[in-house]
Amino acid sequence: MISKLKNKIDTDFSGFVFGKLRAYRLMIYSFFCTVWNYFIFRLKGVKIKPKVRFYGKTYVRRSFNSIIDIGPGCTFRSDKTSNLIGLNRRCMISTFHEGAIVKIGEKSGFSGTVIGAAQSIQIGENVLSGANVLITDFDWHPIDPKLRHTSEGVKSAPVVIEDNVWLGINSVVLKGVTIGENTVIGANSVVVKDIPANVIAAGNPCRVIKKLE
Secondary structure, three states: OHHHHHHHHHHOHHHHHHHHHHHHHHHHHHHHHHHHHHHHHHHOOOEEOOOOEEEOOOEEEOOOOOEEEEOOOOEEEOOOOOOOOOOOOOOEEEEOOOOOEEEEOOOOEEEOOEEEEOOEEEEOOOOEEOOOOEEEOEOOOOOOOOOOOOOOOOOEOOEEEOOOOEEOOOOEEOOOOEEOOOOEEOOOOEEOOOEOOOEEEEOOOOEEEEEOO
16 A cells, blocks of 8 residues: 555656645535534425535525425535536525425435426436536516516426436426436437437537447
């Protein structure tokens, strides 16, 4: 073990040292962020299970009589350098109406992800949400130009993301969509209709490209 360590130092001293410094910084930073976020989440009535880790402050807004339920072992990365693919915002989880539900399964990971629910968003286990993903079950503003600056008549429909889905960087998942288990959504995709299990899908609008082996 000592010889391997010496070999790494002799081969690339600066790479080894700064790599270790980053790892230790993130470990210490995550500890304090996790303590803070647990406190805030529980203060706001969020159901949060053990072993959830935070890098940076995740914003949470739970409307009256709504549910936000986060499974064990999830990870939320809001710090800009905690995911080196590049984050342009922190994670945000919001419910907007009474009775709205956001439920996240165990061991799912989020990087700069925004989740906004007016009705229901169900995210399974081991889901990977790449940098700057948006998941929402409603339109936020009406299509009618006369009502566009209000929230009157805004349409919503449940979103379901099943186990082991990977949402690529900058992808957008819109209302009424179900994404089947194990499926990969390509970078910068806009998902506006159901995507089956065990496929790779991409584009705007998102469509199936190939089946997974």
